[in-house]
Amino acid sequence: MSLPKIYNPQEIEDKIYQTWEKSGFFRPNKSTNKNFSIAMPPPNATGELHLGHAVMLAIQDIMVRWQRMKGKAVLWLPGTDHAAIATQNKVEKILLAKTGQTRQAIGRTKFLESVNDFVSNSQHVIRGQVRKIGSSCDWSRERYTLDPGLSTAVKEVFVRMYQDGLIYRGNRIVNWCPRCMSTLADDEVEYKEETAKLYTFAYDKNCPIKISTTRPETKLGDTAIAVNPKDLRYKKFIGQIFNVDFLGQALTLKVIADNAVDIKFGTGALGVTPAHSLADFALAEKHELPVIKVIDENGRIIKGLGEFSELKVIEARKKIVAELKTKKLLISEDQCQHNLSICYRCATPIEPLTSRQWFVDVNKKIKIKNEKLKKTIGKKTASLKKLALGVVKAGEINIIPKRFNKIYFQWMENLRDWCISRQIWFGHPIPVYYCQKSNCQEIIVSRTPVSKCPKCGGTKLKQDPDTLDTWFSSGLWTFSTLGWPSETKNLKIKNKNNGILNDLERFHPTSVMETGYDILFFWVARMILMTTYALGEVPFKTVYLHGLVRDKEGRKMSKSLGNGIDPVKMIKKYGADAVRLSLIIGTTPGNDVRLYEEKIAAYRNFINKIWNIARYIIENEKSKTKNEKPQLKIKNLQHSDQWILYELEKLIKNVNHNLEHYHFSRAGEDIYDFIWHKLADWYIEAAKVEAVPHQQELLDYILKKCLVMLHPFVPFVTEEIWGIMNIEQGAIKNNLLMIEPWVEKIDFKITRAQAQNFVKIQEIITAIRNARAEQKLAPAEIINCLIDSRLENLIDENRGLIEKMAKIKILTKSDELKTFDQINLSHAKIYLEKITKLEPAKDTAQLEKYIQSLEARLNNPDFLAKAPKEVIAKEKTRLEEARARLTQ
RNA sequence: GGGCGUAUAGCUCAGCUGGUUAGAGCGCUGCGUUCACAUCGCAGAGGUCUCUGGUUCGAGUCCAGAUACGCCCACCA
Numbered sequence: 001m002s003l004p005k006i007y008n009p010q011e012i013e014d015k016i017y018q019t020w021e022k023s024g025f026f027r028p029n030k031s032t033n034k035n036f037s038i039a040m041p042p043p044n045a046t047g048e049l050h051l052g053h054a055v056m057l058a059i060q061d062i063m064v065r066w067q068r069m070k071g072k073a074v075l076w077l078p079g080t081d082h083a084a085i086a087t088q089n090k091v092e093k094i095l096l097a098k099t100g101q102t103r104q105a106i107g108r109t110k111f112l113e114s115v116n117d118f119v120s121n122s123q124h125v126i127r128g129q130v131r132k133i134g135s136s137c138d139w140s141r142e143r144y145t146l147d148p149g150l151s152t153a154v155k156e157v158f159v160r161m162y163q164d165g166l167i168y169r170g171n172r173i174v175n176w177c178p179r180c181m182s183t184l185a186d187d188e189v190e191y192k193e194e195t196a197k198l199y200t201f202a203y204d205k206n207c208p209i210k211i212s213t214t215r216p217e218t219k220l221g222d223t224a225i226a227v228n229p230k231d232l233r234y235k236k237f238i239g240q241i242f243n244v245d246f247l248g249q250a251l252t253l254k255v256i257a258d259n260a261v262d263i264k265f266g267t268g269a270l271g272v273t274p275a276h277s278l279a280d281f282a283l284a285e286k287h288e289l290p291v292i293k294v295i296d297e298n299g300r301i302i303k304g305l306g307e308f309s310e311l312k313v314i315e316a317r318k319k320i321v322a323e324l325k326t327k328k329l330l331i332s333e334d335q336c337q338h339n340l341s342i343c344y345r346c347a348t349p350i351e352p353l354t355s356r357q358w359f360v361d362v363n364k365k366i367k368i369k370n371e372k373l374k375k376t377i378g379k380k381t382a383s384l385k386k387l388a389l390g391v392v393k394a395g396e397i398n399i400i401p402k403r404f405n406k407i408y409f410q411w412m413e414n415l416r417d418w419c420i421s422r423q424i425w426f427g428h429p430i431p432v433y434y435c436q437k438s439n440c441q442e443i444i445v446s447r448t449p450v451s452k453c454p455k456c457g458g459t460k461l462k463q464d465p466d467t468l469d470t471w472f473s474s475g476l477w478t479f480s481t482l483g484w485p486s487e488t489k490n491l492k493i494k495n496k497n498n499g500i501l502n503d504l505e506r507f508h509p510t511s512v513m514e515t516g517y518d519i520l521f522f523w524v525a526r527m528i529l530m531t532t533y534a535l536g537e538v539p540f541k542t543v544y545l546h547g548l549v550r551d552k553e554g555r556k557m558s559k560s561l562g563n564g565i566d567p568v569k570m571i572k573k574y575g576a577d578a579v580r581l582s583l584i585i586g587t588t589p590g591n592d593v594r595l596y597e598e599k600i601a602a603y604r605n606f607i608n609k610i611w612n613i614a615r616y617i618i619e620n621e622k623s624k625t626k627n628e629k630p631q632l633k634i635k636n637l638q639h640s641d642q643w644i645l646y647e648l649e650k651l652i653k654n655v656n657h658n659l660e661h662y663h664f665s666r667a668g669e670d671i672y673d674f675i676w677h678k679l680a681d682w683y684i685e686a687a688k689v690e691a692v693p694h695q696q697e698l699l700d701y702i703l704k705k706c707l708v709m710l711h712p713f714v715p716f717v718t719e720e721i722w723g724i725m726n727i728e729q730g731a732i733k734n735n736l737l738m739i740e741p742w743v744e745k746i747d748f749k750i751t752r753a754q755a756q757n758f759v760k761i762q763e764i765i766t767a768i769r770n771a772r773a774e775q776k777l778a779p780a781e782i783i784n785c786l787i788d789s790r791l792e793n794l795i796d797e798n799r800g801l802i803e804k805m806a807k808i809k810i811l812t813k814s815d816e817l818k819t820f821d822q823i824n825l826s827h828a829k830i831y832l833e834k835i836t837k838l839e840p841a842k843d844t845a846q847l848e849k850y851i852q853s854l855e856a857r858l859n860n861p862d863f864l865a866k867a868p869k870e871v872i873a874k875e876k877t878r879l880e881e882a883r884a885r886l887t888q
Numbered sequence: 889g890g891g892c893g894u895a896u897a898g899c900u901c902a903g904c905u906g907g908u909u910a911g912a913g914c915g916c917u918g919c920g921u922u923c924a925c926a927u928c929g930c931a932g933a934g935g936u937c938u939c940u941g942g943u944u945c946g947a948g949u950c951c952a953g954a955u956a957c958g959c960c961c962a963c964c965a
Contacts, residue, residue, distance in 0.1 A: 005925065191964090198965085213965055226965085261965080270965040279963075338964050403892065407960070410891070414961080521960095552900075554958085586901050586913075591893080592958090594900060602913060605927045616924030658904090665902070669912070684924080766931090773919070773931045807930095850909045857907090862945035871907050871946095878908060 003618065003724070007611035009575025013716045017131055020719075025739050027138045028073040028506070036067040037075040037507035039478045039540075040137055041515045041523070042145060044083035045119045046090050049129040051549040051557065051583070051595060052516055054567040057135045058580040059546060059664060060514050065136055065712035066659055067511075069742035075507045077481050078130060079143035080123050084427035084470040085180055085345045091115045091426075108425050115426050119146075129568055134576050134715045136738065141503075143481040145473045146428065153480035154473050155431045155447045157534050162445045164366050166384065166533075167420070169443070171356045173274070173281035174419050175341070178299035179348035182423040183357055185469060186416060187521050189350055191339040198336040199321060200266060201329045203244040203251065209237060210331060212266025214338060215276075216324070217316040220249055220305055221294035224272035226283055229257035231268050247323050248306050256287045275354045293354050297423075313351070358421040358430060358466070360384070362529075370536025388412055388529040391538050397528065399543045400662055401590040404520060411521050420469045427467030436460035471522055475530035478510050478539040513540040516548060517590055544662055547592040549583070554594060570600055577714035578604035584713065585668045606672060607717050610710065613680055614721040617699045618728055634748055636694055639798065640686040643758030646750040647678050648702060652743050655709050668713050675706055682762060689804040700725075708743050761798055768806040847882060854879040 020026065028035070038060050043053055060076060068074040091114060092103055103111040123144070130137070143150060161167040175184040200212040209225050225242070227234035237255045244251050253271075260283065261270050274284030274291040284291055294302055301308045301316045308316050324330040341350040365381045368374045377390040389412050391397055392405065399405050421430060433450040435442040440456040452459055473480070482503040509531075513524060524543055531539035549565075551557055557564040570579050581603035587593045637645070651674045658667035679702065687695050704725070711718045715738065722737035795802060803809055857863050858875060 003924090006927070007925095187961095196964095211965070215965085260963095262963095266965065272965085277965075279965080336964085340964095407892070410961070517960095588902075591901095596900080596914095598914060599900075601927080605925095608927045609925065612925035612928090614924085619924070661904075663904075666904085669902075673912080680925085681929085685929090688923085769930060770932090846909060853909080857946075860945055864945085866945050867907075874907080882909090 003611075003615045005612070005615075007575075007608050007717060009577065009607070009716060010572065012720050013132070013134070013571075013576055016716050016719050017134065020136065020736065020738055021131075021139065023736055023738075025068070025736065026076075026136050027140055028075040030071070030073040032071065032073050034072040035075070035506050035511075036064070036072045037077070037510045038064060038512050038514065039481060039510050040076060040078045040135075041513075041519075042079040042081040042143075042474065042477065043126050043130075044086055045080040045122050045126070045144070046083055046087050047122050048125060049567060051565055051567050053129075054133055054579060055546050055549055055583045055593070056514060056516065057130060057133045058583045059544070060512075061133070061135050061580075061715070062584070062659075062664055062712040063512060063514070065715060065738065066742065068136070068738065069708065069711065069740060071741065073506070075141070075503070076135070076137040077141050077143065077507075078127075078135070078137040078139065079477075079481060080119075080126060080145070081474055082119065082144065082146040082427065082470065084422060084424055084467060085182065086470075087115060087119065088424050088426040089180065089345055091118050094118070103425065112425055132568060132571050132576060133580065136715070141481070145470070145477070149483065149486070150473060150476070150480045151428060152447075152486065153476050153484055154428045154468065156485045157476060157530065158431050158468070158472075159445055159447050160534070161360065166361050166364055166366065167358060168361060169356065169358050171354055172359065172417075172419075173276075173278055173352055173354050174357055175278075176297060176351045176353050176355065177343040177346065177348050178297070178351050179346050180343060180424065181297060183355065183419050183421060184343060184350065185419055185471070188344045189341045190344045190347075192342050192347075193337060194340050195335050196338050196340075198266065198334045199324070200331045200334070201324050202331070203242075203246045203253070203271075204329065207242050207244045207253075209234060209242075209255070209269045210267045211269045211271040213271055214336065215273075215317065216320045217301065217308075217313055218273045218276040218294065219246060219271050219320070220251075220301065220308065221273050221275045221292040222246075222251055222253060222271045223274055223284065223289045223292055224254045224256050224287065226256050226258050226261050226270040226272050227268060228259065228261040228263045231261075231263050234269060247308075247320060247327070249308075254287075254289065256283070256289070258283060258287070276352050278352050281352075281354070291354055295351060295353055297353070297355070299351055357419050358432075358464075360418040360420055362415050362417055366533075368536070373532065373536045384529050384533055385412060385415055387532040388525065391528065391532055396538045397541065397543060400545065401588075404517060404543075404545055404590065408520060408525060412525060418469075420472050421464075421466040422469055423466055425467065427470060428473055430464040430466050430468060432464040433461045434464065436462055471526050472530075474523055475526035476534065478513075478527060478531060479504060479508050479535055482508055484535070508535070509538050510540045512542045512544055514544045514546065517545040518548060520545065542662075545590050547587065547590055550592050550594050552594055552596040554592070565595060565597070570597070574600045574604040575607060575716065577607045577717050581606065581668060581672075581713060584664050585672070587665050589662065606676065607714060609676055609680060610714070610717055611721070613675065613684065614703060614707075614725070616684060617696075617703050618721075618724060621696055621700070621728060633694070636692070637748075637750075638690060638692065639754075639757040639761060640683055640690065640801075641694075641698055642750050642754040644678065644683040644698075644702060645746060645748045646752065646755035647674060648705060649746050649748075649750065652705070652709070652745060656744065659712075671706070671709055671713065675710075679706070682758075685805060686758075686801060689801045705743050705746065707737060708740050711737050711740075757794065760794060761802065764795060765802055765806045768802070768808055847885060851879065851882045854882065 028037075040060065041056060043049060064074055064076045088103075091111075095101055095103065095106070095111075095114065106114075127139075127142075158167060175186065175189050176182070177184055196214045198212050198214055199216050200210060201216070202210045203219070203222075209227075211219075211225065213219060225237075227238065229235075229238070234255070238257045240255050242253045242255070244253060256272070260279070261268070272280045272283055272289065274281050274289055275293040276295055281291070283289070294305060295313060296302045299313050301311050301313070303309050308319065311319065321330065341352075342348060343350060362385045363383045365383050367381050368377060368379070368387070373387070373391075374380060376394045376396055377387065379386075382390065389409060392399070392408060399408065431446055433444040433446060435444070435453040435456060435458050437453065437456055437458040437460060440453060440458060442453050442455040444450050444454065444461070449463075450461055453461060476484075484504055513527070515524065527539045531537065549557060551561075551563040551565075555561060555563060567579060578600050582595060582600040583593065585603070586599075651670055654670050655667045658664070658670065683702075684699070687699060707718045707722055719737045722740075723734060726734050854875060858872075858879060864872060
C-alpha cells in the first residue's frame, strides 16, 4: 500500500471517530484516583453549531485528550440545553410559517409535542457536529437539561430553597417582554441606543411642578414627584401632596426628596411611576409609595382608565401628547439619546411592570452546613451572594484570565433578587400547587405531584402554569448531570460494600469550566451560586474563558451580515484538524479571535506536512530490510541526531509547561515550529544525505513522540498515521494513539554542547545559501573553499552533508583547482570570503553592534552590582559566543 | 456615571514572573519541481513595539498621564 501524496481528511475522519467511539475509551473506565472532568457547556437545542461551539470543543478536547494520555480517568460529559425561550420562539416561528397558527391556537400539549420533536431533531444534528470536530466526550453519559434526572434535581433544589426561605413569591417589578409574554432576568435585557422624544409638561394647570419624560403614557400610574433635596426650586414642596387631574384621571402625588434625582436633567423633577420603571419601583419601596399598574402584559393600558383604556402603549402615548398639547400643558418636546431596553431573545422593547412572580432571594442569610465551606467563607451563615463571592475570593475557583475576577465580583455584589418564573410553556414546570378552594388557597411546594390539599383536604389543586428560567436548570449542570440527588442517597451503601465511588464523588467538583466570557454572568456565576448552595462545594476549580470568534474585520458573525463561517463547511473543506488549529493558535484567553478562511487553509497545509513527514518515514522503512535496522545506541549518534533529540527534549518540556498553564496556543505553536522548521526542514533533509543504519529507527522514534504530543491538537491525522505505522511495523494489536502514554521526557541525555555542532553546520549551510543567493550563481556551481578557521574540522567531517544541503562542491586546500575555469574562480573568490567568515558583511556589522552592547552592559558597575548572578553569567556566555562567531 | 480590555511587520496575532540582536502565520520579492510534500523548498525585504513622562543597571514588558478603538455594568425621569 502506498500512501497518497495529499492527506484527505474527508475519507478518514468519520472512520477514525467511529473507531474511537467503539473502543470505549471516551468513557472514564480507568480505575485510578486521578480524575479529570469537564462538563461540556450544553449547546442550545435550537439548531446548528457555530464557531463559538467549535472553539469550546477544540479547547476542551485538547485538555481532555491530554489528561487521558497522562493516565487519568477522564470524563467529558456532553449534553444539550433546552434553552426555554429561545427554543419556544423558534418553534413558534416555524409553526406560524408552516401552518399560520399560533401556539395558543394549537394548545399547550400539542405545542409542547412539536417542541419536543424539534428538539430531538436538533439534538441529532448537534451530536453529529460535535463528533465531526473530534470531541472525545462520553456519549453514554449524555444529558439534556429537561431529561428526568435533571428535572428531579431542579425540583429538589427548588423545594430546598423554598424551605430555606430563599425562594419567595412576590409582586414586584419585572422586565416583561410583551412578545414572548414572559418575564426576563435583569441580565437578559439588552440595550439599544436611540433618539427619543423627551416631553416636558405639567400634570394639570394647578400643579406647580413640571416634569420631563420619554414615556408619557406611564404617567397615568404616577404616585409621586421626586426632587433632589438640594434643589432650592422645589424645597418648599417636599412632603406636600398634590391631587391632580391628569387628562381626566385623578392622581395623588406626594412630593418626595431623593438624592437619586439629577437636578440638571429636564426640569429637575421626576414623575415617579413605581409600576413601570425599575428605578421608580426602588424609590417607591424606599418611600413607601403606592404602586399603580396601568399597563398590562399585552402592552396595553389597563381597563378603567377612561379614553385610554386598552390602547396600545404607542397609541396611548400619541393620544396623551396630543391632549397635553390641546390643553396647553405641554411645555417642550426635545430630542434625547437614551437606551431602549430590549429582549435579548427577540429584540422587542421591554415593558417594565409589576407582576406576581417567583424570586430567588440572594441576600437572605442561611446556615452553612458544609464544614469546609464554613471555613472557606469564615462564617456560619451567609447569603447566596456572599457564598458565591466568598469561594472565588478564597481562591477555591481560579478564573483565567484573572481580570474576570473583578468583573465577576462587581456583578455579584450588585446582584438583585433573581426572578425565576417565566410565562412560557417550554421548560421545567414550577413545582408549586395552589389549592383552588376559595377559603383555603394553600400554596404547596412539592417534589411530587399533589392531589390533595394538606390543609383543607380539598382535591381541586392547580399546578403553577409557569416554567422556570432556563438558567435555573443550567445552573445545576455540573452536578445534576452526575446523578445528583439520587446517587448521593446510595452513596453510603456503595461505599461500605465495595468501595465503589459514584460519578458525583469521582468527578465533582469538575476540574475545568471552559466557556466564552459572554456567559460569565448568565451561566458561570449562576452555577457557582447554585452549586455552593446545593452541594456546599464549588462546581469547578478553574474557569477558562475563551474569546468570541469574529470575522476578519473584527465584526461579530451574524446571519444578517452574512459574514458567518460555518464550521461544518470548513471541516468538510479543510478537515477538522485544520479547523481546530485555526481556532487555537494565535489566541489568548478572554480575547476575541478573528477567523478567516486563509488561516484555516494555512493549518491545512501543516496537516499535510505532518502527513508527508510520516509518509516519508513509513515509505523509507519499507525499503529497508530487517537486518539493516540495528539497535539504536547513544554513542552512534551523529551531530544532527544529537541536535534533533536535544530540540525534542526542549519541546517536550515547553509543551508540558504550556499545557499545564493553559497556554494552548503557545504549546501548539511550539510543536508546529519543531515539526516543520526543525524536523522537516533540517533533520529529515540531513537524514536523506547521511544514510546511517540507525537513522530509520531514530526517525521512527521522533515521529512517534511528535504524534503523541500532536494528538490532543490534531487527533484525526495523528491517529491515522499511528494506525498505518502499527500495521507497517507488524503490530498484532492496533493500539490507539488516543490512549498512548503522554510524553514526559525522552530516553536520551544530550547536552547543549553536543547539540551545538549541528547548529554550527546549519549556520555554515545558511551562510553558503545566502552567499549564493546574493551572487545569483547557478545551483550546480563548484566552489572551492579554503578553510583555515576553527570550523575546518567540522566542515571536513561533514563535507558530504554540507555539499548536498547547500548544493555546492567544497574543495579544500589540498584539493586541486583544476576543475575551475577563470569565471567561476572569480565568483568563487567573493564567495570564499563570505563563507569563511560565516556571516555576510551586513550580519557582521550587526554582530559587532551586539557585542558592543553586551560589553557596555558588562562593563557597567551598576549592572554587575545589582543584576542577579544568573543574568550576569548568561550575558558573559553570550558575549563569548558572539566574539567567537565574529572571529570564525 | 463606574469598570475593563486592546494598541507590536502590509494584514491577523504571539511575546509567561522586566534580562539574547523583538517573533510566527498569511501576504510580498527573487530563485528553485525526477529524488516525502507546489497544500512544497531556499533566500530576502518589511518594526522609532501609539505618544509623553517616570521607576530601574536594564522597559515591548512595571507605574502615571494622554490619544484612538472596543467591551461590560449602571443610569436613562
